[in-house]
Amino acid sequence: MLRLNELRLPLDHAPEALPEAIVQRLKIKPEALKSFTVFKRSYDARRGHPLMLIYSVDCELADEAGVQKRFATDHKIVPTPDMDYKLVGHAPSDLAHRPVVVGFGPCGIFAALLLAQMGFKPIVLERGKEVRQRTKDTWGLWRKNVLNPESNVQFGEGGAGTFSDGKLYSQIKDPRYLGRKVIAEFVKAGAPEEIVYVSKPHIGTFRLVGMVEKMRETITELGGEIRFEQKVTDIQIEDGAVRGLTLESGEQIRTDHVVMALGHSARDTFEMLHARGVFMEAKPFSVGFRIEHPQSLIDRARFGKHAGHPLLGAADYKLVHHAQNGRSVYSFCMCPGGTVVAATSEPNRVVTNGMSQYSRNERNANAGIVVGITPDDYPGGPLAGIAFQRELESRAFVLGGGNYEAPGQLVGDFIAGRDSTALGSVEPSYKPGVKLGSLHSALPAYAIEAMREALPAFGKQIQGFDMHDAVLTGVETRTSSPLRITRGEDCQSLNVRGLFPAGEGAGYAGGILSAGVDGIKVAEAVALSVLGRAA
Known part of the structure; x- marks a missing residue:
């Protein structure tokens, strides 16, 4: 098959326009196009240009060799690459100890799934609850101001990604098309087929719940064991190698291979690993606020007269500003039509x-x-970033009134440096609620200064972004892990053999897709280690 890239068509083109455009572009007769599938569909919404859909299509042709020869120098017409995933091996029949996966977020799910598909029958230890009970506990905080520290947005089946926009795109380099494996498994688990080809696929929280359950069933059907409310409190290390894990209940599990697929908020587990001498280092991350606008404002700014078109959906954005004080301010985890x-x-x-x-x-x-902040802003070693986060989160708790309400401020008041006393046209969606006032003490002065400069600059890129009534809610501190559990090319800890740091918490991913990809990489590394083969 041949892949034809960058085929541009109007937004409201007729269905037959796509095959007609393929035939015209390849200069073939209609009957020579035997079949085609859409590999990717995106759009070009740049200002000053008509809004166009952009397709990449895989074509089955009557004379593929002839067409390829005629377009040999055209980089937009290339052979379709082999993107099918292939397992790196299979578990030996005499496996002494089953591998253990700690954490059942996106990274842990895919690590366990791949290990199960290779016959390793992994044991999964998840400190939180199964996804539906976890959802009830999460609503307990949102509706009743009651927090369960072991079952919430951060902890439980599905990880933090379950309560997100469900974005399935990232900026990672993926030469082996592992992201396609992640997408394919999500579709098997019930995700909409369109995530295979749309440029910015997403799933959403409610759909993710059912998909996570389906993937859990697949892992157990393949011999894996998933144990909820099983918190790891210690790790046994002998002669520089993993020998087992201890659970909060006192139970010990013997294993030589542990995938540490911790989320970025497993602070007590980070502290335990650090106390056991596992090498880790502080890394940059970011802190800030959530901002809310009417979705209709963003749609109009991004799509103009095409706002509301069903193929486009709710508009998103990506913004960055380099402030005069040297700080970078940027949008993070944008959620169109969300809360x-x-x-x-x-x-x-x-x-x-x-x-x-x-x-x-x-x-x-x-x-x-x-x-953006760096370890220079919070000196003190690998765990200093955690202390820095906690300080800001405790401050926000006090500013919000001490009952899990969040401190908030209107954008116009924030820029002007005055307290907010009443909401305008934007009703904040945060539950349990928002307490208006001033956010100037919620973050370090350099962050406030940079954000006050950035918001008007963003208003020049998206008209109305710095509108007075837009609402800022604080604080956002868990953008990524504040540390990295450093690993080598074989995905093992630099100083503990058999320990495989993985995913967002270990500092190797940022979002559902990249976490899933890292889970696959680490599962492969475990398999190769067991089989005595180099990565």
């Missing part, structure tokens, strides 16, 4: 995040507006 959610995992702290359903039909758009 701002309470995402703390520790008592007496406030953390915000954003999520959307598949429909993305809530009234507001929200995104994190965050400022």
Whole structure:
């Protein structure tokens, strides 16, 4: 098959226009096009240009060799690459100890799934609850101001990604097409078929719940064992190698291969690993606030007269500003037609995040507006970033009134440096609620200064972005892990053999897709280690 890239058609083109365009572009007769499938569909919404759909299609042709020869120098017409995933091996029949996966978020799910598909029958230990009970506990915070520290937005089956927009795109380099494996498994588990080809696929929270359950069933059908409410409290290391794990119940599990697929909020587990001498280092991350606008404002700014078109859906954005004080301010985890959610995992702290359903039909758009920070801002070693996060989250708890409400401020008041006393046209979506006032003390002064400069600059890129009534809600601190559990080319810890740090918490992913890809990589590394083969 041949892949034809960058085929441009009007937004409202007729169905037959696509095959006609393929035939015209390849200069073949209609009957020579035996079949085609859409590999990718995106859109070009740049200002000053007509809004166009852009297709990449895989074509089966009567004379593929002849067409390929005629277009040998055209980089937009190439042979379709082999993107089918192939397992790296299969478990030996005499496997002494089953591998253990700690954490059942996106990374842990895919690590366990791949190990199960290779016959390793992994044991999965998840400190939180199964996804439906976890959802009830999460609503307990949102509706009743009651936090369960072991079952919330951060902890439980599906990980933090379950309560998100469900974005399935990233900027990782993926030469082996592992992302396609992630997408394919999601479709098997019930995700909509369109995520295979749309340029910015997403699933949404409600659909993710059912998909996670389906993937759990697949793992157990293949011999895997998934144990909920099983918190790992210690790791046994002998002669520089993993020998087992201890659970909060006192139970010990013997194993030589542990995938540490921790989320970025498993702070107590980070502390335990650090105390056991596992090598880790502080890394940059970002802190800031959530911002909410009417989704209709973002749609008009991005799509103009095409706002509301069903193929386009709710508009998103990606913004960055380099402030005069040297700080970078950027949008993070933008959730079209979504809500701002309470995402703390520790008592007496406030953390915000954003999520959307598949429909993305809530009234507001929200995104994190965050400022990049480095270990120079929080010196003190690998765990100093955790202390820095906790300080900001505790401060936000106090500013919000001490009952898990979040501190908030109107954008116009924030820029002007005055307290907010009443809401305008934008109703904040955060539950349990928002307490208006001033956010100037919620973040370090350099972050506030950079954000006050950035918001008007963003208003020049998206008309109305710095509107007075837009709402800022604090604080967003869990953008990524504040540390990295350093690993080598074989995906094992630099100083503990058999320990495989993985995913977002270990500092190797940022979002559902990249976490899933890292889970696959690490599962492969475990298999190769067991089989005595180099990566």
